[in-house]
Amino acid sequence: MNQRFASIRYSYIRSHIYGLFLTCVTILSILLSIYVLFHPNWLSAASIFLFISLYIGLALIISVYAGFKSGGDVKDRFDYLSVQITQFANGNYTTKVYFNEGDEITRIGNEMNELGEKLQNQVRSLQRMADEKSEFAKSAHKAAVIEERQRIARDLHDAVSQQLFALTMLSEAAIKQFDKHPEKAKTQMIEVSKAALQSQAEMRALLLHLRPVYLSGESLSDGISKLINELQQKSxxxxHISIPNQLSVSSTIEEQVFRIVQESLSNILRHANATEVRIDIAKRSNELFMHVRDNGKGFDVLHERKTSYGLKTMKERSEELGGTFSVRSNLQEGTYIDIRIPC
Incomplete structure (x- = not known):
């Protein structure tokens, strides 16, 4: 309630009422001065206070109406500016406001329109740079493949190789304990099963990265559908996928979105322990929206964003296209990724 009465509209009403108060004090002082000094027959104390009372009542109504009306117009114009700022924050830089009053608010609106055009030009520059980067990446494809193989070899050594070694040790220990301590052997075999599942998830994530870096002429919808079909057979x-077949975006955006999907699925396979994943990609107006969610174990966003290579990569790919990236997650509540890219 206090915030409501602090709005521009009520500040206009207060200013009108303050003016009314000053006017009443001035008129009352003049009339009382005439009454005291000259004692005219037509002026009495009763007529003075009757006039002042009628004036206050009528002027109060007019002040409230005039303040509400004039303050409402200013409030509406500030609301338009607020909506434009919100659109800018969401990555929609084509929004414009038009005022005809010629005052300071109109000047601010025109400057906001110019700011939107500059931001839009910067997005185009970012996407142009992304196109150039994409062409350069294609020309350096062989070097990238070698680097990717080396990285996967390191992952195999650091993760899968160690887990297989642990599997070997646990299984050998279980065999030795099987006859004398069957319960202990059973516990160790449970640990073997968990380690095998983790190794399987790591291998699927590594195989996912072995897919082609580029779509190789396929549409984004076809590339993601093939990727999902392969994973469904192995996990x-x-x-659940929702992607329009005829999605009209540049090849650079398609390739970057495809890599973001790859990275998000890799994270899910490695860490989420999820049983259900949903991917929604849609284009509305001049923006591409992407939503990925899973029902996995979730994580602490503040800690994970500082350490997760996958999240950093997805954020960087989104920002290279002038887009925005956000992730929401809580322990045992799954993970939600939202990406918005201007087209």
Whole structure:
């Protein structure tokens, strides 16, 4: 309630009422001065206070109406500016406001329109740079493949190789304990099963990165559908996909979005322990929206964003296209990724 009465509209009403108060004091002082000094027959104390009372009542109504009306116009114009700022924050730089009053608010609106055009030009420059970067990446494809193989070899050594070694040690220990301590052997075999599942998830994530870096002429919808079909055959995850077949975006955006999907699925396979994943990609107006969610174990966003290579990569790919990236997650509540890219 206090915030409501602090709005521009009520400040206009207060200013009108303050003016009314000053006017009443001035008129009352003049009339009382005439009454005291000259004692005219037509002027009495009763007529003075009757006049002042009628004046206050009528002027109060007019002040409230005039303040509400004039303040409402200013409030509406500030609301337009607020909506434009919100659109800019969401990555929609084509929004414009037009005022005809010729005052300071109109000047601010025109400057906001110019700012939107500059931001839009910067987005175009970012996307042009992304196109150039994409062409350069294609020309350096062989070097990238070698580097990717080396990285996967390191991952195999650091993760899968160590887990297989642990599997070997646990299984050998279980065999030795099988006859004398069957319960202990059973516990160790449970640990073997968990380690095998983790190794399997790591291998699927590594195989996912072995896919082609580029779509190789396929549409984004076809490339993601093939990727999901392969994963469905090798995992127990249920996938739900919503992507238009005729999605009109540049090849650079398609390739970057495809890599973001790859990275997000890799993270899900490695860490989420999810049973259901949903991917929604749609184009509305001049923006591409992407939403990825899973029902996995979730994580602490503040800690993970500082350490997760996958999240950093997805954020960087989004920002290279002038887009925005946000991730929401809580422990045991799944993970939600939202990306918005201007087209």
């Amino acid at each position: 127990n995850i249920e996938f």
